[in-house]
Structure formats: structure tokens, C-alpha cells
Amino acid sequence: MPYEPVMMIEGPYRDFSPLETPLLGLLCQASGVSTKARVVSEAAKDNPVFHFGSRRMHPAIAPMIGRSAYIGGCDGVAVSETARQLGLEPVGTIPHALILILEDSTTATGMFEEIFGAEVNTVALVDTFGDEKFEALENADLIEGLNAVRLDTPSSRRGSMLEIAKEVRWELDLHGFTNVDIFISGGLDEESIPELNEVADAYGVGTAISNAPVVDFSLDIVEIEGEPASKRGKKSGAKQLYICNNCDSRLVRKFGETELKCPRCEGKAEPIMKKVIENGKKLKGYPEAKKIRNYSISQPFIQES
Numbered sequence: 287m288p289y290e291p292v293m294m295i296e297g298p299y300r301d302f303s304p305l306e307t308p309l310l311g312l313l314c315q316a317s318g319v320s321t322k323a324r325v326v327s328e329a330a331k332d333n334p335v336f337h338f339g340s341r342r343m344h345p346a347i348a349p350m351i352g353r354s355a356y357i358g359g360c361d362g363v364a365v366s367e368t369a370r371q372l373g374l375e376p377v378g379t380i381p382h383a384l385i386l387i388l389e390d391s392t393t394a395t396g397m398f399e400e401i402f403g404a405e406v407n408t409v410a411l412v413d414t415f416g417d418e419k420f421e422a423l424e425n426a427d428l429i430e431g432l433n434a435v436r437l438d439t440p441s442s443r444r445g446s447m448l449e450i451a452k453e454v455r456w457e458l459d460l461h462g463f464t465n466v467d468i469f470i471s472g473g474l475d476e477e478s479i480p481e482l483n484e485v486a487d488a489y490g491v492g493t494a495i496s497n498a499p500v501v502d503f504s505l506d507i508v509e510i511e512g513e514p515a516s517k518r519g520k521k522s523g524a525k526q527l528y529i530c531n532n533c534d535s536r537l538v539r540k541f542g543e544t545e546l547k548c549p550r551c552e553g554k555a556e557p558i559m560k561k562v563i564e565n566g567k568k569l570k571g572y573p574e575a576k577k578i579r580n581y582s583i584s585q586p587f588i589q590e591s
């Protein structure tokens with residue numbers, strides 16, 4: 287939340303001043319992506335959201351973007367190197383390219399199922415040459431073990447993605463393919479996802495997450511030799527964030543208390559910032575991305591108005 291401290295650095299200014307720009311760059315962009323991933327995942331409710339946005343970013347930062355998306359709430363990532371770094375299996379579907387090369391959607395899906403079907407879910411892309419409804423039915427008819435169809439209809443061909451998906455769902459159900467899920471992608475965000483939840487089973491989200499607005503953290507001097515000192519517009523003195531164990535109230539207080547009584551419910555409010563580096567040495571290892579994600583998604587979702 288605004289004005290909460292997230293990091294404290296203590297030491298000779300000359301030692302850490304060269305790190306101001308890279309530290310802020312890391313925090314601001316990664317937090318922006320993680321925050322957006324949470325917002326989009328909340329919009330999708332129980333449906334998984336996969337991060338498909340690496341092709342919108344420079345490859346040098348793709349693993350950082352993917353990791354941030356994952357720890358913010360995405361259920362998986364498409365880029366294999368990012369997945370490897372996170373200890374995950376990459377997630378994706380057949381590309382339109384395979385269908386174009388093989389000249390037919392069912393041929394591509396069939397070959398994929400034959401080669402990879404035992405290891406991974408088979409998801410048919412059903413918008414390459416024909417109508418989504420007919421391609422979905424053809425694939426479901428011919429490919430035993432089809433797990434899902436993916437709708438990635440270009441915006442120039444869409445009326446309403448919701449109506450297209452509802453029609454596909456109806457036809458699949460009517461023909462007995464109730465177990466074939468619907469995966470939707472293509473320009474999705476937290477605005478467009480909620481109405482699709484009634485029919486979608488999973489989403490691929492790209493630009494909305496990878497191009498998320500940054501979170502504007504700033505790094506400021508707030509004490510010099512233990513005495514409060516700060517520029518105008520900033521509160522002086524080292525601060526700590528406390529969160530109540532009982533009611534999740536968030537309190538910013540002077541640094542140094544070990545625990546605090548929550549003014550709202552009298553519960554125990556614990557300090558959140560912990561020392562992780564001392565004299566240049568890590569005090570403990572980094573937690574795995576999965577552990578960070580579990581912590582992050584267990585936090586209450588607070589949407590700023």
C-alpha cells in the first residue's frame with residue numbers, strides 16, 4: 287500500500303548510493319508485474335491464468351517478468367527457460383504455425399496428441415482456418431483424449447468473445463464433449479476476463495501482465511547517524527510495517543518495536559521487514575519462487591480505488 291516501507295538500508299551512503307537506480311528498477315517493475323498478475327488472477331477467480339507475455343518484452347528481461355508474474359499469482363509460464371529457473375514445467379498450446387504448415391487443425395492436433403499426448407494435455411487451436419465451433423467439434427470428434435480447445439480469435443474477426451465461447455461450449459456439450467475445456471487468450475485483462483468466467487476454464491494472458499504499470503517506489507534518506515532527517519514531502523525516521531495476525535490491519539510505525547498491539551482488534555501485529563543481509567553477507571538463502579508465490583497469494587487482495 288502507498289507509503290509503506292518495503293526495504294531498509296543502513297550504512298555509509300557512499301557504499302549503497304550506486305545501487306539506488308538498480309534497486310528501484312528491480313522493485314518497481316517486478317512489483318508492477320506481480321501486482322497486475324494478482325489483479326488478473328483475482329478476476330479469473332478459480333480458473334488458472336498462464337503468463338504468455340514474454341514475446342511482448344525484451345528477451346533479456348523475460349525470466350524476470352515471468353518470475354514476477356508467477357509469484358504474483360499466475361499458475362504457469364510459457365517460456366521454457368523461465369519455467370526451468372522457477373522449477374516448473376512450461377505451459378503452452380500448439381502454435382498457429384504448426385497448423386499452417388500441416389494445412390489443417392485436426393492433423394496438427396492429432397500429431398501432437400500422438401507424440402506428446404501421454405505426457406501433456408492436448409489443446410487444439412480452433413481459430414486458424416475455419417469457424418471456432420466447427421473446428422472445435424472436428425477436433426473433439428477426431429482426437430481421442432482432447433483436453434481443451436483454445437480460442438485465440440483475432441480482434442478483427444470477433445464480435446463477442448463471450449458469445450463465441452458460449453456457442454462452442456454449447457455445441458461441445460450437445461455432442462457429448464462435456465470434458466473438453468475451453469482455453470481463452472488474446473488481449474485479455476482484468477476488465478475482459480470476468481464475463482468470460484462463466485464459460486472459460488483457463489486463460490493465457492500476455493501484454494496486460496508483462497506491460498503492467500510500474501509501482502512507484504522511491505528510495506529516500508530518512509535518518510542520518512540515527513537522527514531523523516528527510517526531504518520535504520517525506521516522513522523522517524526509520525519505519526517498520528506491522529501486520530495484525532488477527533484482522534490483517536497494516537500499520538506503519540517507528541522502526542524498532544518487536545511486536546505491536548493492533549489498535550483495531552488488540553491482536554498481535556508483527557513486523558514484516560526482516561534483516562536479510564548484514565555486512566554484505568546473506569543471513570539466509572532465498573526462498574524458492576513457489577514459496578514466495580504461496581505467501582503472496584495467501585495475502586488479502588486489496589484493490590486500490
Ligand SMILES: [Zn+2]
Nearest residue numbers: 530533548551
Ligand atoms: Zn487487528
